[in-house]
Amino acid sequence: MLMLSTDCFLCYHPSLMATVVRSFAKINIGLRIGPLREDGYHELRTIYQTLSFHDLIKVEFGRGAGIEISCDNPQVPTGESNTCWRVAERVLKALKVRGKVHITIEKRMPVQGGLGGASSNAVAAMLALEKALKMRLAAGQRLRIASEVGSDLPLFLIGGTVLGIGRGEQVYALEDLPTLDCVTAAPDVGVSTPAAFAEWDRKLTGQVASDRIRTFSQSVYEWLNGSRFPSTGVPAKGRGRAETLLLDLVRAGIVNDFESVVFPKYHPIREVKRVLERSGADYASLSGSGSTVYGLFAKRSKALEAVRQLGQSGVPAQAWKTLTRDQYWKELFPRTG
Numbered sequence: 001m002l003m004l005s006t007d008c009f010l011c012y013h014p015s016l017m018a019t020v021v022r023s024f025a026k027i028n029i030g031l032r033i034g035p036l037r038e039d040g041y042h043e044l045r046t047i048y049q050t051l052s053f054h055d056l057i058k059v060e061f062g063r064g065a066g067i068e069i070s071c072d073n074p075q076v077p078t079g080e081s082n083t084c085w086r087v088a089e090r091v092l093k094a095l096k097v098r099g100k101v102h103i104t105i106e107k108r109m110p111v112q113g114g115l116g117g118a119s120s121n122a123v124a125a126m127l128a129l130e131k132a133l134k135m136r137l138a139a140g141q142r143l144r145i146a147s148e149v150g151s152d153l154p155l156f157l158i159g160g161t162v163l164g165i166g167r168g169e170q171v172y173a174l175e176d177l178p179t180l181d182c183v184t185a186a187p188d189v190g191v192s193t194p195a196a197f198a199e200w201d202r203k204l205t206g207q208v209a210s211d212r213i214r215t216f217s218q219s220v221y222e223w224l225n226g227s228r229f230p231s232t233g234v235p236a237k238g239r240g241r242a243e244t245l246l247l248d249l250v251r252a253g254i255v256n257d258f259e260s261v262v263f264p265k266y267h268p269i270r271e272v273k274r275v276l277e278r279s280g281a282d283y284a285s286l287s288g289s290g291s292t293v294y295g296l297f298a299k300r301s302k303a304l305e306a307v308r309q310l311g312q313s314g315v316p317a318q319a320w321k322t323l324t325r326d327q328y329w330k331e332l333f334p335r336t337g
């Protein structure tokens with residue numbers, strides 16, 4: 001039951017209904033790093049794509065005060081630095097609500113893995129908290145809170161295939177790519193994103209960085225349009241749209257700039273990309289700053305073969321599907337009962 005307190009904050013009587021939300025992973029299909037900006041961030045261009053791989057976020061709201069986080073993975077901080085904590089605090093403030101929030105994170109994605117786990121968890125917590133409170137933030141409020149907490153959060157307010165610019169927080173829904181099979185594999189090393197950016201700065205001058213970022217939109221344009229309107233006007237014999245799209249992706253030279261600073265430092269990560277390519281991935285790349293490497297496949301059988309080969313070489317790997325925007329929103333709230 002809702003009660004209005006004297007200072008206009010809403011207070012709740014206990015309603016310990018748990019709301020569970022799936023928190024999906026993303027991969028980066030190409031990532032160009034531009035010059036270091038005055039605010040300490042780098043200008044980016046990337047395409048985000050959501051995957052069926054997910055954690056589970058449970059939010060309980062009741063009488064009292066404070067935000068508590070619990071997680072089955074000890075690597076995840078449970079205090080005020082947790083992205084879920086930071087989002088929950090802002091949501092309560094924006095909705096003018098007081099009460100106790102308990103967030104449980106069931107972790108399946110690798111921590112510091114380049115799959116946007118912490119960012120996705122935070123957006124899932126925001127949506128679950130809204131649902132638990134039976135209140136909604138305006139779209140603009142959601143976006144403001146998400147981009148305040150981190151550059152990779154806003155993409156999870158869109159889902160599917162998303163263009164990211166600025167520091168990655170300015171997001172635009174792209175026409176969804178067809179559903180593809182995606183294998184993810186993460187060697188047991190955590191890569192620090194700020195450290196990877198710092199390494200990039202040591203390697204490149206700002207001038208080169210801005211040149212490279214200019215070529216990104218051209219490559220993406222050629223990739224997406226090349227696949228839809230093949231130059232011959234005739235789809236390649238025996239190839240479906242997914243396979244044509246993946247071959248064009250390689251041809252367009254869409255790459256993740258982090259590979260050039262992460263691979264020389266972490267050889268096992270580079271090796272995972274080689275195994276994926278050898279086992280038939282149509283396109284393989286580091287996601288974000290790693291450590292996850294993914295492979296996209298037009299054929300399921302090849303994806304499963306890659307999982308087997310990676311497993312044999314001692315790197316746990318799993319096969320997922322890419323999620324379109326519709327699938328993302330449909331699957332976000334698990335059906336109950």
Ligand code: C5P
Nearest residue numbers: 040041042044150151167168193194197
């Ligand atoms: O935005 P987020 O908190 O995820 O960023 C973590 C760190 O990564 C930033 O503090 C910054 O050092 C680096 N970063 C960057 N340029 C970006 C995004 C992140 O330099 N576009």
